[in-house]
Amino acid sequence: MQDSVQIEARHLCKTFPMGQQQVVALEQVNLSFREGEFAGLVGPSGSGKTTFLNIAGLLDVPTGGNITVMGQPSDGASHKAAAALRNRHIGFIFQTFNLLPVYTVFENVEFPLLLQGMPKSQRKDAVWQALEWVGILDKAKARPSQLSGGQSQRVAIARAMVKRPAIVLADEPTANLDAKNSHNVLQTMVKLNEELKTSFIFSTHDEKVIQYLKRKISLEDGRVVEDSEAEARKHEAELQ
Amino acid sequence: MILIPQLAVRNILGAGLRTWLNVIVLSLAFVAIILSVGFNRGLLQQASTAMIDAELGGGQYWQGEYDPYDPFTLQDAHAEIPEALANLISSGKATAILAAPGTLYPDGRILPVTLRGIDPHQTILEIPSRFLDATAETPQALIGARMAKSGNLGIGDYVTVRWRDRHGTYDARDIVITQIMNTTVPTVDTRQVWLPLRTLQEMTNMPDQATLVVLDKNQTQAPEVAGWSFMNLDFLLKDLHDLVKTRLIARSVLYVILLFLAMIAIFDTQILAIFRRRKEIGTLIAMGMTRSKVIQLFTLEGMLHGVLAAGLGAIYGTPLLAYFAKNGFEIPQSGAGFGLAIGRTLYPYYSTTMVVGTTALVMLVVTVVSFIPTRRIAKLNPTDALRGKIT
Ligand SMILES: Nc1ncnc2c1ncn2[C@@H]1O[C@H](COP(=O)(O)OP(=O)(O)OP(=O)(O)O)[C@@H](O)[C@H]1O
Ligand SMILES: [Mg+2]
16 A cells, blocks of 8 residues: 555645745645545635645645655755656646647647657657547647647646656646536546546646545645545544 | 757747847848958958069068168168079069159149169069160150059150159159059059169169069068068068958948847847746746756757858858859949059958858857856746746
């Protein structure tokens, strides 16, 4: 059980300097995520969801406590090591999609593999596979500017998934999508989670997302106030 | 990794109009620099060749007293031609020139001139001395077109000349103009009157004497001669080189400004690109690109302006340069050849070294200008970049 832990945060704290004061974004957060999670950080605006995802993705460093991601403690990771780890194991999905405008859909999805230095023939197969997962094969030659929001986000999912990462971190992936597209995108992610055992960790305050979550973690003012899995485990322990 | 060049090309071409504006300005600077340097090279070459042909030969022996910068020395700057030089002259490898101050009185005007005696049979200098007959009753004179104009003289005109002989005694006599030559070299034309050497030696009572001995331009040996100093071409052409260099520097202000504008445009484009594309930078880093790779990417994008400018410059610059190199450039009459010995048409001269050198220099500057703004990426916090914030 222990070796399937992918992210382990202990007493994680993050404060931001704000003029003279310090803004507390995370306070004493203890969370662990295992292989195959489909978990969401839920909470009001400013509760620290994005901050946690950034730290979990080694894009930011905590100011207190520690976090280990795919066996890599964040305090020992150089910028380069963190980049390598993200490149191999972590996919990002953003609220605003963040596709590269000068590349086609195919090339956008291919990009992480190019970064990895994967040979061309392998790359091609992987990209087509990823486009198939998200059901956007017909748009392979389109530019991001020619896509709808839902299509863009599906391309972004394909881009995150193409390298078959262990973890996908998705910061409010449905915030810019309408209801229909939100469900569509979520169903795609559920499917990938089940088929490939990829862990998904979301941040959201979207009810539509919440109903798909297997695990719901509520944050308030940087603290974990509720963790459905921890409760379930406690419940299990009580029963035994 | 081929990724970065490929991405850089896409990005810069994707940036559209702004890219092309930068590229056009930079390519103008490119072509202007090469054109300007080429013109100066041509100027220098053309002027040196003309001066070598008409005046300097392969170098000159100066009689000890001779100093062209001090006209008062001319009266005493003459001596018997030493044997070593006389041998060179008789074997056709050199020719002697006697120079003496004199005064011309055309139409009652007074015109100070230098009288120059030259061997009518010499072939060392491209001066049509063959038109001079040393045996004629009235001394025959050859002058340049500029001299003819300032003295209002034509072929067949008689004019009174006054000079001093070796003892300082004044003497005067009429001479006849037998030929007017067209030369691009002002120093053998303006205020110069060419006479047969023997005639001038007799007039001044300086038999077998000379002021200068000019070597054939193919003559490489210049033996030491007591009492005479050998002046090589490096020395004799130094003024010309300095003049052209000064001109080049004066001219370069123009294209330095052009280059500077192009650099500012690129610098500005870089700053703007980094600011506008901060989210993209954050995304690249999130996908596992290192900051140094992102810096490489943006620097390369900036450098590509230089590459495109070189390409564009080559497209319209090559035919332009080729046209000028072939047909030359008509110098406006008022410019009168910038006071240099270059005739009406200037042929610019381009060398591969010069074009490659200029390109390398411009590329270096473009690289530096492209790189400097990217340093802020090194300090960039990826989470800030993703939030669209930049510090
Ligand atoms: N770079 C920063 N500098 C200063 N303060 C920051 C920074 N990033 C986050 N914060 C602060 O930290 C707190 C948590 O922010 P965070 O972005 O994690 O919230 P969130 O839960 O993602 O909110 P939202 O739902 O609005 O996205 C907020 O008070 C925010 O103002
Ligand atoms: Mg957020």
